Amino acid sequence: VWPPGVPPLHPAVPGLRRAAVFHSLEAARRVGEQCTSLIPEAKAVLDLVDECPKHLKKGNFPVIVIEGLDATGKTTVTQSVKDSLKALLLRSPPACISQWRKTFDDEPTLIRRAFYALGNYIVASEIAKASTESPVIVDRYWHSTAAYAIATEISGKVKNLPPAHHQVYQWPEDLLKPDLILLLTVSPEERIRRLQGRGLEKTEEETELEANSLFRQKVEESYKRMENPGCQEVDASSSREEVLRTVLHLIKKHCGSL
Numbered sequence: 001v002w003p004p005g006v007p008p009l010h011p012a013v014p015g016l017r018r019a020a021v022f023h024s025l026e027a028a029r030r031v032g033e034q035c036t037s038l039i040p041e042a043k044a045v046l047d048l049v050d051e052c053p054k055h056l057k058k059g060n061f062p063v064i065v066i067e068g069l070d071a072t073g074k075t076t077v078t079q080s081v082k083d084s085l086k087a088l089l090l091r092s093p094p095a096c097i098s099q100w101r102k103t104f105d106d107e108p109t110l111i112r113r114a115f116y117a118l119g120n121y122i123v124a125s126e127i128a129k130a131s132t133e134s135p136v137i138v139d140r141y142w143h144s145t146a147a148y149a150i151a152t153e154i155s156g157k158v159k160n161l162p163p164a165h166h167q168v169y170q171w172p173e174d175l176l177k178p179d180l181i182l183l184l185t186v187s188p189e190e191r192i193r194r195l196q197g198r199g200l201e202k203t204e205e206e207t208e209l210e211a212n213s214l215f216r217q218k219v220e221e222s223y224k225r226m227e228n229p230g231c232q233e234v235d236a237s238s239s240r241e242e243v244l245r246t247v248l249h250l251i252k253k254h255c256g257s258l
């Protein structure tokens, strides 16, 4: 039986019925509620969600999200933007639930995705509060949750992804929107160099390059198809300084004077 609480998806893409791309807090919450007896941590996550104010409003300061595959430089650039703009740095999943991340990563897809989806709603309340006081920079948010879920669920080639403008690429109506979302992209070779720099072993490197190549393409393509709001792509292959300059320039252009 298709689990209740999961929104019906386009019938033309039956594979996505397991994708667990939740399009409302209620949909993610229902999955969370169903597993509290087996996974006590789910109750703890739901309690934190319940503590969040219901009707969130963004403050007057800009909110910028940085997205991208692992090792594209998100941590590096978000830290620098934080320092340059005296911004508050947030991440999804938020610190208050990250101790349970491993637990949920080991659970079946549906439960795992519900965890990340709920995390985004907690981050939304942090964003609302922080953006009344300073600019806010966020390392991963909704687009990560959706893009990885879609790429995991769609088998085979990039062309099997749901077509552009499909329902799965739409921002959830009840989730606070940022002002700007930047998608960092680097070539697969440069990404591997950076993973290596972080201590990835040679064998893992090969797995990354070969077995995961299609997966990465699907994540990146899904990121690019996201809309309302969509991502603006940033070529992040240049030096740290250059990437920071580009990002700060885009923030200034889209978010006005800071």
Ligand SMILES: Nc1ncnc2c1ncn2[C@@H]1O[C@H](COP(=O)(O)OP(=O)(O)O)[C@@H](O)[C@H]1O
Residues within 6 Å of the ligand: 068, 069, 070, 071, 072, 073, 074, 075, 076, 077, 194, 195, 197, 198, 236, 237, 238, 239, 240, 241, 243
């Ligand atoms: N512009 C850059 N040029 C070269 N190396 C970089 C650049 N940005 C980040 N790195 C390095 O690449 C690795 C991955 O960067 P990181 O910021 O941790 O990525 P992410 O947070 O996206 O996983 C780190 O070792 C980091 O120091």
Ligand SMILES: Nc1ccn([C@@H]2O[C@H](COP(=O)(O)OP(=O)(O)O)[C@@H](O)[C@H]2O)c(=O)n1
Residues within 6 Å of the ligand: 069, 070, 071, 074, 092, 093, 116, 120, 140, 141, 142, 144, 145, 146, 148, 149
């Ligand atoms: N907002 C988020 C953040 C991460 N995730 C999941 O977390 C994984 C990425 O985590 P990671 O440990 O590679 O993240 P970074 O260390 O690169 O920030 C992806 O596989 C996503 O499934 C998510 O679904 N939603």
